[in-house]
Amino acid sequence: MTTSISATEVGLPPAPPEETARRRFTEIVAPYAYIAPFFVLFAVFGLIPLLFTFYVALFDWNPIGEHVFVGLDNFSRLAGDVRFWNAARNTVSIWLLSTVPQLLIALVLAHLLNHVRLRLALFFRMTMLVPYITSVAATAIVFAQMFDRDYGLLNWLLGLMGFEHIDFTQSVVGSHVLIAVMVTWRWFGYTALLYLASLQAVPRAIYEAAAVDGAGGVRQFRHISLPALRPVIVFTIVTSTIGGLQIFTEALLINRGAPNTCGPIRQCQTLTLFLFEQGFTQFKFGYAAAIGVALFVMVVALAGLNYFLSTRIRPVKG
Amino acid sequence: MAACSGSSSETSSGGSDSKSFEFWSFTGINAKGSAEEYKKIRPDVEIKLTEVGNAQETAQALTTALAGGKVPDLVLIQGDDLPKFVQQPQNFVDLRTMGADKIKGDYLDWVISQSTTKDGAIIGIPTDVGGMAIAYRADLFKEAGLPTDREEVGKLWPTWDAFIETGKKYTAATGKAFIDNAGGSIYSQVVNQGDQKYYDPAGNLVYEQSPQAKTAFDLALKAVAAGITAKQSTFTEGWSAAMKRGDFAVVSAPVWLLGSIRDNAPDTAGKWDIATIPGGSGNWGGSFLAIPKGAKNPQAAWDYIAATQSPQGQLDHFAQARSLPSTPSVYQDPKLTSVKDPFFSGAPIGTIYTNSLLGLKPFVIGPDSTTIGIEFTNAIANVEQGKGDPAKAWDAAVTNIKNAIGG
Numbered sequence: 001m002t003t004s005i006s007a008t009e010v011g012l013p014p015a016p017p018e019e020t021a022r023r024r025f026t027e028i029v030a031p032y033a034y035i036a037p038f039f040v041l042f043a044v045f046g047l048i049p050l051l052f053t054f055y056v057a058l059f060d061w062n063p064i065g066e067h068v069f070v071g072l073d074n075f076s077r078l079a080g081d082v083r084f085w086n087a088a089r090n091t092v093s094i095w096l097l098s099t100v101p102q103l104l105i106a107l108v109l110a111h112l113l114n115h116v117r118l119r120l121a122l123f124f125r126m127t128m129l130v131p132y133i134t135s136v137a138a139t140a141i142v143f144a145q146m147f148d149r150d151y152g153l154l155n156w157l158l159g160l161m162g163f164e165h166i167d168f169t170q171s172v173v174g175s176h177v178l179i180a181v182m183v184t185w186r187w188f189g190y191t192a193l194l195y196l197a198s199l200q201a202v203p204r205a206i207y208e209a210a211a212v213d214g215a216g217g218v219r220q221f222r223h224i225s226l227p228a229l230r231p232v233i234v235f236t237i238v239t240s241t242i243g244g245l246q247i248f249t250e251a252l253l254i255n256r257g258a259p260n261t262c263g264p265i266r267q268c269q270t271l272t273l274f275l276f277e278q279g280f281t282q283f284k285f286g287y288a289a290a291i292g293v294a295l296f297v298m299v300v301a302l303a304g305l306n307y308f309l310s311t312r313i314r315p316v317k318g
Numbered sequence: 319m320a321a322c323s324g325s326s327s328e329t330s331s332g333g334s335d336s337k338s339f340e341f342w343s344f345t346g347i348n349a350k351g352s353a354e355e356y357k358k359i360r361p362d363v364e365i366k367l368t369e370v371g372n373a374q375e376t377a378q379a380l381t382t383a384l385a386g387g388k389v390p391d392l393v394l395i396q397g398d399d400l401p402k403f404v405q406q407p408q409n410f411v412d413l414r415t416m417g418a419d420k421i422k423g424d425y426l427d428w429v430i431s432q433s434t435t436k437d438g439a440i441i442g443i444p445t446d447v448g449g450m451a452i453a454y455r456a457d458l459f460k461e462a463g464l465p466t467d468r469e470e471v472g473k474l475w476p477t478w479d480a481f482i483e484t485g486k487k488y489t490a491a492t493g494k495a496f497i498d499n500a501g502g503s504i505y506s507q508v509v510n511q512g513d514q515k516y517y518d519p520a521g522n523l524v525y526e527q528s529p530q531a532k533t534a535f536d537l538a539l540k541a542v543a544a545g546i547t548a549k550q551s552t553f554t555e556g557w558s559a560a561m562k563r564g565d566f567a568v569v570s571a572p573v574w575l576l577g578s579i580r581d582n583a584p585d586t587a588g589k590w591d592i593a594t595i596p597g598g599s600g601n602w603g604g605s606f607l608a609i610p611k612g613a614k615n616p617q618a619a620w621d622y623i624a625a626t627q628s629p630q631g632q633l634d635h636f637a638q639a640r641s642l643p644s645t646p647s648v649y650q651d652p653k654l655t656s657v658k659d660p661f662f663s664g665a666p667i668g669t670i671y672t673n674s675l676l677g678l679k680p681f682v683i684g685p686d687s688t689t690i691g692i693e694f695t696n697a698i699a700n701v702e703q704g705k706g707d708p709a710k711a712w713d714a715a716v717t718n719i720k721n722a723i724g725g
Contacts, residue, residue: 063385065406083721144555151559170703257499257551257699264696265705280378282689282722283402 050296053289061286074290084291086266087274088298090176094251094270095244097180098187103236105188107229110195111221125196128189136186140253143182144169147254169255175268182250187243191236198232199225234310241303245295248272271295338364339391339618344376345369346577347446347605348639349394352626355634359625363618373399373605380610384409389610392619395442397432397604401685403442404435411609412439416620424629428680429644433606441608443627446573446641448603449671450507452481453571453579456591456663458564462491468665472594478508478537481596485546488567495548495566500538500702501695502552503570508534509691511600513679516690521682523723525690526716530681535715538698539708549702558582570595572602573642573671580661592665599677604644642671649676686723693718 057075060068078084113125146153147168155165168174202224210220251270255263260277262268271291279288343349353365370376373396383389395403403409418440422430425444433442456466464487465471475481485496497503509515512530517523525531541547548566550557560566562583569579571592579590607627609619625631632643633653648654654668697715700706706714
């Protein structure tokens with residue numbers, strides 16, 4: 001890289017040659033030094049483990065025994081493994097059931113919290129974070145008790161109203177709903193605050209002008225809030241895709257009778273739980289790594305697809 | 319995390335520091351108490367005890383530690399997790415080099431054989447075994463018009479069929495469930511009562527043809543069909559709640575389950591009693607102490623094993639923590655036979671549980687035994703929850719097992 005403009009041409013006094021060289025060197029190096037910490041940390045804790053996972057996936061890898069190279073065998077076995085496809089289905093189902101309501105609730109809440117005449121606004125905004133800072137394990141235990149078949153609060157209420165008890169943890173749909181409720185409960189406040197932060201950047205005057213023009217709350221939401229939120233919505237969709245596909249603790253804890261499979265017929269075993277089962281109870285690290293790679297590909301593909309779609313779908317103008 | 323203190327530097331070359339060692343145990347077996355006892359005879363030794371988690375979590379942590387190279391000096395491994403480690407004996411100190419040859423005769427031979435490799439190396443010393451019995455609610459039996467005395471109750475069920483018949487009577491009289499679940503209280507007991515479980519004596523997988531597994535499976539389904547189970551999986555919230563409320567009257571209780579009953583339902587103290595298990599004998603569980611190959615202070619760890627796992631040491635630990643000795647020479651000792659548990663109406667648990675071991679036929683436990691057991695009990699649970707077809711359950715379980723251990 002050579003520059004065609006010299007210091008004298010832009011009106012600066014000529015520097016001694018060795019000083020120019022040194023300054024040029026530091027100017028080139030300094031920015032890289034500033035950004036280096038992130039990339040070094042990313043390499044050590046992100047990239048190297050990732051590459052190592054790809055490597056392990058090519059082996060029949062017993063953590064305390066032999067490592068036998070098997071090429072792509074783990075992947076071909078994975079493709080024919082009903083348990084893998086079951087886990088993939090469960091994961092996508094739970095992800096959809098949790099992400100869609102979560103983002104919608106957060107959107108509406110953020111809009112309400114941004115209202116000018118809301119009393120105790122700060123209090124309400126802070127309470128949004130309570131579910132998020134509660135430990136996942138505590139959340140899962142409390143929800144599992146509330147949704148218990150025989151002794152849960154929810155089924156007790158259903159019973160009072162004359163309905164049959166619902167067996168949340170043992171049925172496919174029930175367990176997915178239960179996990180989705182937990183995930184939604186945990187994340188909606190966090191997402192709502194992200195939206196709120198973005199909304200606060202919109203000048204009040206715009207809302208006031210809209211109100212003067214006769215636009216009600218719903219119209220204001222659609223035509224002012226939503227367009228303003230578009231970038232952060234894209235962001236939350238991508239991050240919740242990444243998070244949603246990695247659901248683990250909730251699924252692990254709601255079915256403690258058969259924890260690693262999340263129930264007798266693997267009805268809510270997610271991909272991460274399947275990975276954990278293979279790696280840490282079966283000691284099949286190679287197979288577990290192959291599941292990890294498959295999960296990685298899925299996350300990248302879905303996050304990319306979501307980004308593609310959500311940047312193209314624009315709010316209706318009108 | 320250099321485990322040894324700086325003063326004694328030459329840890330790697332023979333002159334090992336036997337004044338301290340790092341010990342990984344799991345919760346619920348009172349390793350702390352055992353360590354404190356040891357401090358009384360060896361006040362000069364420092365034990366760095368970590369209760370890693372439950373038995374399975376401890377085995378997982380050990381696996382990671384062995385793979386990563388930072389290992390404790392001493393580790394407790396549950397019997398069900400042991401075969402995977404026995405298959406990779408290069409990770410452990412062959413305890414014969416420390417003197418295990420001289421003491422191996424102290425232990426039940428079928429138990430110490432579980433930690434002995436094909437070449438004869440001994441990688442673990444058995445700390446306890448899992449004798450079996452039935453815990454029942456005497457007060458609820460009385461309400462149902464059944465006998466309450468533990469001798470009489472034991473006579474109600476010489477066989478598992480008689481056990482299920484008793485259950486039907488109980489359920490008919492009270493309208494309530496008899497047992498907690500069929501997988502835990504029937505299948506897992508029956509399958510541990512034969513001379514062959516999932517492997518033949520040569521170590522080949524035979525779960526599909528195993529008469530014991532099939533018998534256990536069919537009995538469990540029979541109990542489900544009889545409508546005597548509460549459909550509460552062991553160790554879940556519903557299980558604890560049902561136990562507190564007396565919504566089932568009977569739990570098959572290997573000796574290590576007694577603590578869970580006590581902790582889960584403290585208000586039911588004195589209402590429980592213990593009777594013999596149908597079929598009379600059986601073993602489920604037990605643990606082993608092992609020294610990883612990379613241990614910094616194997617000698618200190620071995621000194622601990624030798625002192626605490628002697629017949630006398632195990633006897634003391636039983637009196638204190640209820641873990642059943644794996645050393646048959648103490649089974650007649652008054653210190654064992656006189657132990658009565660007030661929570662269980664003063665049942666002589668020492669005698670009841672050791673008796674269940676005496677008629678025992680040993681069987682081979684292999685690296686996939688746990689997985690196979692889980693798939694069988696899952697298939698039973700699926701029928702129990704009303705989702706699975708009992709006629710197809712066995713085949714479904716076999717398919718799942720093939721998938722799980724082949725994949």
